[in-house]
Structures are given as C-alpha cells and as structure tokens.
Amino acid sequence: MRVSRAQAAANRRRIVTEASRLFRERGYDGVAVADLMKSAGLTHGGFYGHFESKEALMAETCASSGDIRTRWERLTAKRQQPPFQVLVEQYLSPRHRDQPGHGCLFAALSVDTARQTPEVRHAYTGTFRKFADMIADWLPGRRANRRRRALATASSLVGALVLSRAVDDPELSSEILDAVRQQLLGATASATPASSGKPAKE
Amino acid sequence: MRVSRAQAAANRRRIVTEASRLFRERGYDGVAVADLMKSAGLTHGGFYGHFESKEALMAETCASSGDIRTRWERLTAKRQQPPFQVLVEQYLSPRHRDQPGHGCLFAALSVDTARQTPEVRHAYTGTFRKFADMIADWLPGRRANRRRRALATASSLVGALVLSRAVDDPELSSEILDAVRQQLLGATASATPASSGKPAKE
C-alpha cells in the first residue's frame, strides 16, 4: 500500500486543501484528524507521517492561504469594474456568506486563531498583512492614509461576514451585508450583484 | 449537602455568569461542563439539575447578555462625552481587546454561534438586535439611514476587535483598532483614551 514520492507529495497537498476547507467550515475543534484523513481518502494514522501535529497543520493552512491575492486578482481581472468594487461586492455576497469552507480565512478562523499557538498566529498574521496590502493598493480616491483606510475596510468586511453568518434571520443577515457594501462603495453600488462567477476564495 | 431554594437559584445564576465568561474566553468547545462547574464551586453532575444540556446553557448565555444596553448606558452616563464616542472608544480599547471574557459577545462567539443550534442562534440574534438599536439611537449627525449606518458601525467594531485579537503583532493590532476608531469618530477622536474606567462589558 505504498505510493510514489510524487504521489505522497500530492497526498500531503490534498490534506492541506481539505483541512483548509474543513477548518473554515467547522472550526479547528470541529474537525477530527480521522475525519480529515477520510475526506482526503487516507487513513487516520497516515496523518502523522506528513505533519507533526494537528496544530502544525493549522499553521500550514493559514500560511497556504497566502496566495489570496493571486486568486482575487484572477477574479477581478475577469470583470469590467474596478478591483475594489469587485472585492467588496464578492466579499459581501450571499454566496460568500453561505460557503465558509471556500471563503475568507479571517472571517472563519480569527476567533480560533486568537487562542492558538504562536506559530499559527504568526502564519495567520502574515496572510492578513497580504490581504490588507492588497486592499490598500486597490482603494479608490485620494491616496492619503491608504493603510489606515485599508485596515478599516478589512474590519468592516470581516465583521459584516461574521455577523451575517451568526444571525438567524435571513433578512437581517442581508441587511448587514448591504449596509457595509453601501458604506464602502457609496451610492455607486449596483443593486444585487454577487450571484454569478466563481465563489469568492479567501 | 443540600441547599435552600434561594441558594439553588443563586447557584444557577452563578453557572450562567461563569459560563458567559468562560465561553467568551475559550469558545464553546473550549469549556468542559466539569471545568465550568468547578469554576462555579459546584460538582460536575449538579449541572444537569439546572440545565438540560450544554447547548441550552449556551442559549441562555446569549440571551442573558441582552442587558447590554443598561451596562453601556451606565458606562456612558459617567462620562462627559457623547455616548457614541464613549462606546467606540471603549469598544476599541486595548483593555477590551485583552479581556474577551468580560467583553463583547459578538466578537467572541459569533463564529461559534453560526454553527450552533437554532435556539442558540435565535437568542444571539435577539441580543444583536438590541445592540444595533442602541447604536442607531446614539449615532451622531444626520438622522437619515440610521439603521443602515448602525449595522455598518457594528460590523466595523466587531471586525476590528476580532482581527486585533487574532494578529500576533501588538503594533498591527493597535493599528487596526485606531484605524476603525478614526473612521468612526473622524479627527474628533482623542489620542489614547480607553485605559481608565470599567472594562467594556458586552
């Protein structure tokens, strides 16, 4: 039941990909190593040949989301609108809200991360910096205080998604998303975009 | 080892209070019923005389935070500044960030709540509505779109706190809090308030 070196590397990547999805869907404590390995088509015990611990995997998961920018750039390149507008509309879309497993790391795992090991928090922070830098580059309007405005924008986006997922009233949930979209895009915001195209990743 | 009816009621309240703190500090899965009861000075088995399940307690915890407004009103009444300014400054203070157990329910338990039972989500939603209404009443400036602006403000506050707690760099963490404070209060914001007075509850 052994496997080639290349196959083993592919298996490892698959474990990270599955973990990334499952952690975001169910939270760190909501995913058992055995479940995860089953999702990846492998057995429980095999996990520890690839990772030192579940926490080490979590750290790698946070770091592996570091290519967010590439994904967002690919997504925005397809559209006519400015990247900032696409980002805000996709991020605050019902689709993104309803697919946490394929969505933003920060909205899904920030609270878990705050209680995690230093390694996990460090990997998370690095990925967050990239996200904030991307927003800063894309901000419309005057160039002053870009960084400050980018951090405020990131907070609004993450807060809105987190709250819209927790609330049990669909109407209130949409209201939260719309409120922040209007705040960030002003009256420019198109009515209800967001339902076409790829799901928003990260 | 029995106890009077009044004492039993007090014990029940103490369990809710302790749970409220522990859940916010460690998350729902991070608190064992046995730990919680020990914190309340009772034994593990006694729990099930008061609550049907751990989830039922979680729901009660969310509902019990419904008196947020009273607490915030008491806190703001002590100050000279307008309530909205006090709210924003206290909410985004390092003190609040560093004491999740005594802080905002939404920043601490939204992600857990999104995966909880309908009962928990419903109780949470009721408490969130009260919070949003309070912000709407306190919003400065023009009266138009109060509700929309209140929801956007709540998102910014919650997002900022969540992110500032997850990040491992104290400087970046403060930068996030400051960015949102400036966004919400404008240049009016005093330099560094936030370190005196009672910890921000809810």
Add this chain to the structure above:
DNA sequence: ATTATCTATAGATCTATAGATAATGC
C-alpha cells in the same frame, strides 16, 4: 533498504446519566 501508508490501540477527554445523600420546606 527506505518509506508512505495502514491497522490497532493507549491514554485522555467530555457529555450525560444513574443512584446515593442530606438538608429544606410543606
């Protein structure tokens, strides 16, 4: 010979319950 994976299990938890205990309150 090396090593990626599998089977089986040790050792810790954790929720919830059953039955005993002892003080309250009719």
Add this chain to the structure above:
DNA sequence: ATTATCTATAGATCTATAGATAATGC
C-alpha cells in the same frame, strides 16, 4: 416527602503512537 447536590461511571470521542505491510527508488 421533596429536591439540590454529589459520587461514580457508561459510552463516545479524539490525539498521537507503535508496529506491520508493501511498493518505491537507489
């Protein structure tokens, strides 16, 4: 007699490891 609490434990998990297995790659 009722009932709030305690002791003890059943039944499920969950992380991590030990040892076996079998295909790869020098």
